[in-house]
Amino acid sequence: MRVAWSFLLVVLLAAVAFFGADAGGQALFGVVLPYVAMVVFLVGIAARVLSWARSTVPFRIPTTCGQQRSLPWIKPASLDNPSTGRGAAARVLLEVFAFRSLFRNTRSELRPGGRFTFSPDKWLWAGALAFHYAFLVVFLRHYRFFAEPVPAVVRWIEGLDGFFQVGLPVVYLTDIVLVAALGFLLWRRLEDARLRYLSLHADYFPLALLLGIAVSGVLLRYFVRADVVRVKELAIGLVSLHPAVPQGISPLVFAHIFLVTVLIAYFPFSKLVHMAGVFLSPTRNLANDTRMRRHVNPWNPAIVGHTYAEWEHEFHDKLKASGIPLDEE
Amino acid sequence: MPEKTRDELVQIDFKPPEREWMDPAIDFEARRGTWSYPAAAKNLRYLGFPNPREWSPTDEDWQLPENWQQIIHDGLAERLNKYRSLKLFLDVCVRCGACADKCHFYLGSGDPKNMPVLRAELLRSVYRNDFTTAGRILGRIGGARKLTPAVLKEWFYYFYQCTECRRCSVFCPYGIDTAEITMLARELLNLVGLNINWVIEPVANCDRTGNHLGIQPHTFKDNIEFLVDELEDATGVRVDPSINRKGAELLFVVPSADYFAEPGIYTFMGYLLLLHALGVDYTLSAYASEGGNFGLFTSHDTIKRLNYKIYHEAKRLGVKWILGGECGHMWRVIHQYMDTMNGPADFLEPPVSPITGTAFTNAAATKMVHVCEFTADLIKHGKLRLDPARNDHLRVTFHDSCNPARAMGILEEPRYILRSVVNNFFEMPENTIREQTFCCGGGAGLGNDENMEMRLRGGLPRANAVRFVHEKHGVNRLACICAIDRAVLTTLMEYWVPEVDVSGVHELVGNALAIDGEKPRNTDLRGRPLAGGKGDADA
Amino acid sequence: MSSLLHALREKRAGLAQRWAELVFATYPAQSAPFLSREKDRFRNPLGATIRDELAAIVDVLLDGGGAEAVAGPLDAIVRVRAVQGFSPAEALGFVFQLKRAVAELVGRDAAAAAAAELLELHARIDELALQAFAIYVGCRERIFELRAREATARTYSLLKRAGALTQTDAAEGTPTPSGEGRS
Secondary structure, eight states, rough: OHHHHHHHHHHHHHHHHHHIIIIIIIIIIIIIIHHHHHHHHHHHHHHHHHHHHHHHOOSSSOOOOOOOSTTSSSSTTTTSSSSHHHHHHHHHHHHHHHOOOHHHHEEEEOOOTEEEEEEEHHHHHHHHHHHHHHHHHHHHGGGGOOOOOOOOOHHHHHHHHHOOOOOTOOOOOHHHHHHHHHHHHHHHHHOOOOOOOOHHHHHHHHHHHHHHHHHHHHHIIIIIOOOOOHHHHHHHHHHHTTOOOTOOOOHHHHHHHHHHHHHHHHHGSSSGGGHHHHHGGGTTTSSTTTTSSOOOOOTTOOOOOOOOHHHHHHHHHHHHHTTTTOSSO | HHHHHHHOOOOOOOOOOOTTTTTTTOTTTTTTTSSSSSSOHHHHHHHTOOOOOOOTTSSOOOOTTHHHHHHHHHHHHHHHHHOOHHHHHHHHHOOOOOOOOGHHHHHHOOGGGGSHHHHHHHHHHHHHHHHHHHHHHHGGGGGGOOHHHHHHHHHHOOOOOOSOOOHHHHHOTTTTOOOHHHHHHHHHHHHHOBBBBHHHHHHHHHHHSTTOOOOHHHHHHHHHHHHHHHHHHSOOOOOEEEEETTOOOOOOOOOOGTTTSSHHHHHHHHHHHHHHHHHEEEEEESSSSOOOOOGGTHHHHHHHHHHHHHHHHHHHHTTEEEOOOOHHHHHHHIIIIIHHHHHHOOOOOOOBOOOOOBBBBGGGGEEEEEHHHHHHHHHTTTOOOOOGGGGTOEEEEEOOOHHHHHHOOOHHHHHHHHHHHHHOBBBOOOGGGGGGOOOOOOTTTOSSSGGGHHHHHHHHHHHHHHHHHHHHHHOEEESSHHHHHHHHHHHHHHHHHHTTEEEHHHHHHHHHOOOOTTOOBBBBSSSSBBBBGOOOOOO | OHHHHOOOOOOHHHHHHHHHHHHTTTTTTTTTTHHHOOOOOTTTTHHHHHHHHHHHHHHHHHHHHHHHHHHHHHHHHHHHTTTTTTTTHHHHHHHHHHHHHHHHHHHHHHHHHHHHHHHHHHHOOOOOHHHHHHHHHHHHHHHHHHHIIIIHHHHHHHHHHTHHHHHHHHSOOOOOOSSSOOO
């Protein structure tokens, strides 16, 4: 089964880093590889986006999901069918921040009395949104390792995230949400026969990797208790480009870091590039205004159809006989 | 006893063998009724398209050019550079499955390869193999596969099993549009001579004579005159449409089925009555006698080639602007492609309604107005005398046609018209209309008779919703603004909900429109008696 | 009261559900769960039709309704299966799967029931199958009728009436027109 291979691979990667660091490879896993991964990421993503940008957008093909702007007394759907660039930008932002299209799923149900009700079918939307936001917050929280003093914003996020003040150290809500959402997305892929049929290694591996990162992170925060001061020393060394590897950091930290390293390096070559791609989607980021304003195709081929003159020439006698006006007699 | 009972059972194991989707095997012989006949060689020759020959999908050897793999590889490379949509859609899909149950062909057949995501994977897997590093290194593990003859056959089967309706694209978080994938995949198939006759023959006809059916100009004129006679019989009003007349204010372009096939002809009668009642100065063209554009189902170059005629003719006739009839994919082309391909239309004037003075600012560049926009504006300004009671024998619902809904967004205009011309209007359930509308199952050139079973399967979700309003509200008329719909839904209804007829919106306008000089109307445009023996013309 | 029917009435919903499951299993394995689980009749018209109409047939059968009462639901299912690429046997086999569902549900009770009772039920199901067969043949005929009509009648009716058909056919070198509604 594909999913098993992905998890096996992640466990293997973690083990390599764990034992590798233990055997004296801290510099490799803590410094060299993260730098390499960062370079791969930046170059890879830039190359990817450039390659998309190099491809032209010959036609304006938004998918219209609401009323067009036409007559002044008909209310247009300015977000789902924007007629201006600003509207299109808002549409993309709504897609990026609220997953608008996934939100569209509805389910109708026949109620007693023959009445139909429409209830949202939002599991995928909720699961995806929960994962992405939890990941974002966890990502931002990690800034505490990279900056001294810890920025107020990060402290504020931490405070909010640990609002319920449960446990010691305080349990972050997003840690739970992140693992739960990833678990849901994985369960969904395995449980639904259709998704199981079409899922590739490339679908399971990122999930396994992210789960590996989340679980190792949770272990480090709540159970193994890494030496935060030394980890921060390592992190600040990395970002200030004066890398140093403090002694006594738990090998689990290196496992965690290595999985993140793999994720970063894998990113540009995987479906994860949807993060950048969503902004460029021609069915979403273009205004539905092609009849109002001319859209230019940079390579518009010089194609001339069957001209009127050719047509009249061919059908001349028939046109004449049936009294249809002609250009030339 | 129970054991014995079991023995008596007819035991058939229907379950198909579990096989990975990457291993294709299409048995065309066993799947008759779900694919379309290949294009006749004479049509390809006329158009100058590659590899004309007589062949059948049931043949083992499809007589491809020797270097067909290279041709497709190069064709794909070229299109990846030309179409950001293609490159992006092939890269960013996360296979979340949001689109899986949105395709009418999937819902009607249960065939997993009709899920939009897998339809795209058919091409994506080859893209990975040929164009991505990961695919090249990892091969099958990376979801990549070589373009083998079996894969190509699968492309032919499934890319001519997509109606380019864009419903999946509405639900995709990245806006991946299977219509775009299918259009470009069909371009690739066309490069090696894999196309279907029901697309290519109309293209050839349209290029040569001006319309899909190959109707020559004198016959076109006879047809129009015949319909004018019929209309006079029904209403007592003699309308006088002109053909190829220079100096008219408007050029009116309709899909050819509207002056040729039932039930489109009644819609056409509706247009003529309306334009006559208002005294609009318009002309039809026998040269640009086709609004539809099967180039959309062939290649972008072909769209441009066929669409060329409309502006060319408008310029020659010296009209001010262009009015367009009710048609689905025609309007996708006009709305999203025409100006880009064949514009700028600087020889025309920004369209203004000659009756109400309304400026159609939304068509300021393309200078072509949808007849529903035109009519809705007339009704809003009280320029029409309407007697909706003349449609009281009808209980009407409205089918949003795919392209006008999802590639344009003309949702309210036809509804406004319908509410003004009929008294009994009922909507279908909300997840089957507007931008979520279900396809008729016969768009994109698939509305041919040899493909009937696939059409009936694909039409099931639409028919199912119609049946619901038929049972609940007694609906007996399905109105739409698409000529393919008028043809395909008619058959669909005859199979699934025979009590329901199909018509264009302007047929119902024609029924309700009161005109000076008309005779007492006892029948509708189809010659069917009105409700309650109603005879008075004026409301 | 017949004890077998009585037992089945008790398990009416379970019987309909099991029967539906057996029918869903005739569709591709990847899709069967969706067809079975998605309850929205508009999002899943195929699954909803099968589930609802099979339940209706079970009701008629257990409550002693006649062929007329069962015609509607039977028609709805056969009409769908007639266009789904099944062989005739596959398309109609769903009727006999009711026997299997019955056996699975009340197998033990059935052992206690009189053989005559079981025979009667099976005879009723066989009648159902014959009725379904008639509907199936009607559907297939309809499909061919629709094909034939599309291919010929509607295409040419207008041209014929306009007296233009011969001219079009005589037109030299023109690709022959065929198929209506291409626009």
